[in-house]
Amino acid sequence: MIVLTPNRRWVLTGTTLAMAGVAGPVLSQDRARYDGLKKTIAVDLFRATEAVGGSVTADGMTAMLIQALVEDGRFLVVEGDGGPMAASALVRGAVTKYEAAAGGSGLSISGGPLGGLLGGRAGTRSQTAVIEIALRLVDTSTGQVISTSSAEGRASSRTTEAGLVESYGGARLGGEIFRTTPIGQAGQDAIVRAVEQIASGMRRVTWSAIVVDAGPSGVYLNAGTDRNVVPGLTLNVWRPGRTLTDPGTGEVLDVEMSRIGQVQVATVRDRLSIATVTEGGEPMRGDVLKTD
Missing domain, CATH: 3.40.50 (Rossmann fold)
Structure with missing residues (x-):
């Protein structure tokens, strides 16, 4: 060759x-x-x-x-x-x-x-x-x-x-x-x-997904069968708050997160799932869903 x-x-x-x-x-x-x-x-x-x-x-x-x-x-x-x-x-x-x-x-x-x-x-x-x-x-x-x-x-x-x-x-x-x-x-x-x-x-990283939309029809998250999500999965809803950075280096030190409720997955598609609120307030687009 x-x-x-x-x-x-x-x-x-x-x-x-x-x-x-x-x-x-x-x-x-x-x-x-x-x-x-x-x-x-x-x-x-x-x-x-x-x-x-x-x-x-x-x-x-x-x-x-x-x-x-x-x-x-x-x-x-x-x-x-x-x-x-x-x-x-x-x-x-x-x-x-x-x-x-x-x-x-x-x-x-x-x-x-x-x-x-x-x-x-x-x-x-x-x-x-x-x-x-x-x-x-x-x-x-x-x-x-x-x-x-x-x-x-x-x-x-x-x-x-x-x-x-x-x-x-x-x-x-x-x-x-x-x-x-x-x-x-x-x-x-x-x-x-x-x-x-x-x-x-x-193993030290918590599984998470993001709320892409929420309303009367349910809470939509950006994870489906592509990530092995199944109906019945319960997730805690966290809302990002202040981002704390080091003033000297600009390095992100932490992001404040507030727990606002819980959802349970009802319907699973290829890259999307739909959940219902089981506890707390209504999620918003950009909220983080975690298994912890």
Whole structure:
């Protein structure tokens, strides 16, 4: 296969990957169908300097984490411009260690027919790639960090190649190719481990939904079968009040919440549910519904 890299160099490469110590992309296949209430979560773009692969690594790791969380089945992953605001928690990740060729060996031949024309090379090599990520789980309502964690991934490969650049430089490869390289597979390994750490942190987050409308016909909330809501679910209604911020840093310290009543879900649709008031005052658009 011939690949045109972002720096417009041609690479002719054929690759066979042999994974070592990698959990693989299988996430939800071995997990029984999750029937609990799904909490909402958003994923911020990974931070990755040029030294750790730059934008290709950032885009690749972000896409893999989103896919992993979706396949896991315990969360509703929210994307787009309104994602972080609509989610209960936001994951912020950074690549802290990046070794595309942490170890390995191989045979390389320079020159030849390809070298005579383009100054290329051909050969066979084996490599081990290592990547480490640091994660922060942030409460979107307060900006406070819920938990921090890190995960390391490793992968190895055996490759036959002919080309002009390092086959696994990471940043020199397109986003789609990134995940098929040893460094991308090492990233996948780290992501698999990270999902469990994120799930552990999410246990500290209370399930919540938002009132989108309320009136004589009922209280409408922005959660339905997509979040495993079922008829009969009882939710407390909270009304946001003052937002308390640190005058020095502007950091949100807390949001005052007043409990105004309780509702019970009567009808469930795909992305919407209708509830009736069972206690207290009438909810308003923007009120928060919680299980606590």
